[in-house]
Amino acid sequence: MNFNRKDLLGIESLSKEEILFILETAKSFREVLDRPIKKVPTLRGKTVVNLFFESSTRTRMSFELAEKRLSADILNFSASNSSSTKGETLLDTARNILAMKVDCFVLRHSTPGTPHLLAKELPVSIINAGDGAHEHPTQALLDLYTIREKKGKIEGLKIAIVGDIAHSRVARSNIWGMCKLGAKVRVCGPPTLIPPLIEKMGVEVFYSLEDALTGADIVMMLRIQKERQNKGFLPSNSEYIDFFSLNEEKLNLAKPDVLVMHPGPVNRGMELPARIADGEKSIILDQVTNGVAVRMAVLYLLLAKK
Amino acid sequence: MPEGLLIKGGRVLDPASNLDEICDVFIKEGKVRKIARNINLSYSELIDASDKIVIPGLIDMHVHLREPGREDEETIESGTRAAARGGFTTVCCMPNTDPPIDDPSLVKFIYEQAKNKGVVEVLPVATITKNREGKELSPMGRLKKAGAIAFSDDGSWVTNSALMRRALEYVKMLSLPIISHCEDKSLSAEGVMNEGYFSTVNGLAGIPREAEEVAIFRDLALARMTDSSLHLAHVSTANSVRLIREAKNTGIKVTAEVTPHHLAISDEGITDFNTNTKVNPPFRGKEDIELLKESLRDNTIDVIATDHAPHTVEEKERDYEEAPFGIIGLETALSLVLREVVEKKILSLMQAIARLTVNPARILGIDRGEIREEVKANITIFDPGKSWLVREEEFLSQSSNSPFLGWKLPGKVEWTIIGGKIVYRSEK
Numbered sequence: 001m002n003f004n005r006k007d008l009l010g011i012e013s014l015s016k017e018e019i020l021f022i023l024e025t026a027k028s029f030r031e032v033l034d035r036p037i038k039k040v041p042t043l044r045g046k047t048v049v050n051l052f053f054e055s056s057t058r059t060r061m062s063f064e065l066a067e068k069r070l071s072a073d074i075l076n077f078s079a080s081n082s083s084s085t086k087g088e089t090l091l092d093t094a095r096n097i098l099a100m101k102v103d104c105f106v107l108r109h110s111t112p113g114t115p116h117l118l119a120k121e122l123p124v125s126i127i128n129a130g131d132g133a134h135e136h137p138t139q140a141l142l143d144l145y146t147i148r149e150k151k152g153k154i155e156g157l158k159i160a161i162v163g164d165i166a167h168s169r170v171a172r173s174n175i176w177g178m179c180k181l182g183a184k185v186r187v188c189g190p191p192t193l194i195p196p197l198i199e200k201m202g203v204e205v206f207y208s209l210e211d212a213l214t215g216a217d218i219v220m221m222l223r224i225q226k227e228r229q230n231k232g233f234l235p236s237n238s239e240y241i242d243f244f245s246l247n248e249e250k251l252n253l254a255k256p257d258v259l260v261m262h263p264g265p266v267n268r269g270m271e272l273p274a275r276i277a278d279g280e281k282s283i284i285l286d287q288v289t290n291g292v293a294v295r296m297a298v299l300y301l302l303l304a305k306k
Numbered sequence: 307m308p309e310g311l312l313i314k315g316g317r318v319l320d321p322a323s324n325l326d327e328i329c330d331v332f333i334k335e336g337k338v339r340k341i342a343r344n345i346n347l348s349y350s351e352l353i354d355a356s357d358k359i360v361i362p363g364l365i366d367m368h369v370h371l372r373e374p375g376r377e378d379e380e381t382i383e384s385g386t387r388a389a390a391r392g393g394f395t396t397v398c399c400m401p402n403t404d405p406p407i408d409d410p411s412l413v414k415f416i417y418e419q420a421k422n423k424g425v426v427e428v429l430p431v432a433t434i435t436k437n438r439e440g441k442e443l444s445p446m447g448r449l450k451k452a453g454a455i456a457f458s459d460d461g462s463w464v465t466n467s468a469l470m471r472r473a474l475e476y477v478k479m480l481s482l483p484i485i486s487h488c489e490d491k492s493l494s495a496e497g498v499m500n501e502g503y504f505s506t507v508n509g510l511a512g513i514p515r516e517a518e519e520v521a522i523f524r525d526l527a528l529a530r531m532t533d534s535s536l537h538l539a540h541v542s543t544a545n546s547v548r549l550i551r552e553a554k555n556t557g558i559k560v561t562a563e564v565t566p567h568h569l570a571i572s573d574e575g576i577t578d579f580n581t582n583t584k585v586n587p588p589f590r591g592k593e594d595i596e597l598l599k600e601s602l603r604d605n606t607i608d609v610i611a612t613d614h615a616p617h618t619v620e621e622k623e624r625d626y627e628e629a630p631f632g633i634i635g636l637e638t639a640l641s642l643v644l645r646e647v648v649e650k651k652i653l654s655l656m657q658a659i660a661r662l663t664v665n666p667a668r669i670l671g672i673d674r675g676e677i678r679e680e681v682k683a684n685i686t687i688f689d690p691g692k693s694w695l696v697r698e699e700e701f702l703s704q705s706s707n708s709p710f711l712g713w714k715l716p717g718k719v720e721w722t723i724i725g726g727k728i729v730y731r732s733e734k
Contacts, residue, residue: 113579133509
């Protein structure tokens with residue numbers, strides 16, 4: 001099939017076929033990562049700008065490595081605030097960088113819709129590297145890749161996503177992707193962190209972690225921001241741990257071959273204990289490795305043929 | 307030398323007198339002098355209104371003209387030009403300017419600007435509280451003397467219930483309404499769109515319907531307590547309608563308005579983060595739209611008002627969280643009412659025009675909103691058969707933040723007349 005898109009803004013707008021095509025493409029790049037020379041000339045002469053308006057370690061390094069391994073030239077821009085300190089708007093910043101002749105922006109921003117704003121206004125490829133609580137498509141793609149790699153399929157799997165669903169772009173992108181590929185998705189967390197009418201996205205809502213885990217093939221723990229208790233979403237972090245932290249006893253309710261995922265960074269002891277994060281059921285580091293391959297695939301599909 | 311303006315052969319529609327006939331209207335010395343078939347008087351100016359509809363000049367009791375303070379967004383001059391293009395002959399401007407209209411000198415300033423530069427009549431709404439801070443009452447008596455037409459802290463709800471009670475009590479001696487912008491900001495908080503499935507999908511913070519409903523409930527209770535007149539601005543939810551309906555049934559002196567845009571767009575339309583869909587109150591759900599329309603039919607909601615809120619391109623070019631709330635509405639209002647209310651058979655044309663003319667006039671207690679002999683000749687003539695494309699470059703407003711850009715709308719205003727003087731004439 002042909003992948004004829006200018007941008008990757010989210011999983012919501014992708015078809016099942018497009019998702020599978022990206023995942024298949026990622027397989028060949030995954031092999032590159034195991035070679036002694038981990039570099040291909042695919043994007044030689046292309047310039048990719050990593051535009052990060054929100055702090056990020058994993059995603060930024062993963063994109064940067066993916067770009068380097070495809071031989072692209074890279075520009076890194078990071079600002080701590082949503083609008084840069086001199087009052088320049090996002091669009092203005094991007095237009096100025098574009099004037100220097102670049103081919104792609106990878107954008108991380110705290111406001112939903114900012115990649116869409118750039119995609120509409122600029123003629124180059126935009127990759128959403130996380131926009132507020134909206135979407136984080138490459139994270140979902142790497143998660144789907146990892147699940148397929150370990151389980152051989154997605155269809156029919158029972159997947160529990162646990163934690164702060166309301167503020168999670170990872171949850172939204174994964175829900176779209178997993179549902180499109182035929183998984184049975186459960187979301188679980190305290191009602192204050194479950195956004196309204198999320199069941200219309202095709203998921204089942206659980207307030208009990210035990211119920212959500214029963215019979216699960218995959219459990220994905222989401223990062224909980226410790227500041228949530230200050231805003232009235234949670235009585236206390238320790239109470240959250242009582243109800244929603246993973247432990248062996250709860251994990252025993254899942255299928256024996258259950259796998260544990262986390263998009264990182266993990267608050268060890270909050271979402272799950274170190275024992276489980278580092279244990280044999282954890283595929284957290286596989287997610288990180290595959291992230292590079294999946295991002296290479298996305299960059300290749302958007303940029304290589306143009 | 308003959309004098310006078312003769313409007314010939316139009317379908318004259320006047321809700322106040324229930325007139326709906328093909329006839330002529332003769333205007334002289336600023337007033338309507340005669341309404342009859344085949345008027346045979348000499349005139350200096352003739353409008354051939356055949357196939358057109360002649361209605362009282364529209365009244366918009368909720369606009370933001372941004373002057374003083376934000377003349378980059380709109381001025382009294384540009385805002386009233388936009389009003390004239392939309393068929394409005396009277397607009398009430400909200401006091402959330404910089405400085406806010408909380409002093410008689412500022413009320414006079416508005417009248418002064420309107421007289422010098424305005425195209426249509428401007429009636430200033432003054433604040434309920436000083437500096438719109440919700441702490442102390444504005445000098446309401448002196449504001450009325452200076453010409454304030456109503457009181458509102460629009461944009462801010464008066465959260466202090468005791469103060470709101472006193473405000474409602476105090477205006478009884480002035481016989482002016484209080485217009486309340488009902489929004490409990492602890493509930494709307496960081497929200498930027500309606501809370502529901504679409505805010506969930508977009509990952510945007512939601513504004514729950516209850517932010518409005520909680521506030522309306524309190525204000526209705528205070529209106530009952532004080533037996534004072536309360537007007538509710540831009541009602542947007544189904545349950546707000548139910549609360550108001552119940553209040554009216556029990557004799558509370560409440561009136562309410564809805565905007566054309568809340569009748570036309572639901573939150574399902576917010577899929578591409580277009581900041582011209584960011585408005586407060588936000589676009590609600592389809593079921594809300596249904597009840598808002600029903601509320602026009604059963605008179606729960608009395609008035610259609612635009613909440614015209616201009617913002618510059620620079621402001622609206624920002625991201626969805628940073629961009630300010632608000633959209634312009636004066637130039638699309640009549641067409642949207644025709645499309646959403648008349649064509650969809652919610653109201654007859656006569657009933658719909660009443661909500662844009664005589665109803666707001668009665669709430670405000672002004673001698674406007676009707677075509678009657680010996681009354682000031684504020685008249686709008688529109689072509690019901692002509693549709694038009696909403697284009698950015700054609701707006702007379704200084705701003706173009708409209709979610710209706712690119713829409714084809716029915717009904718085109720052809721002439722807007724104030725006191726017998728043509729203040730707007732469409733180019734073909």
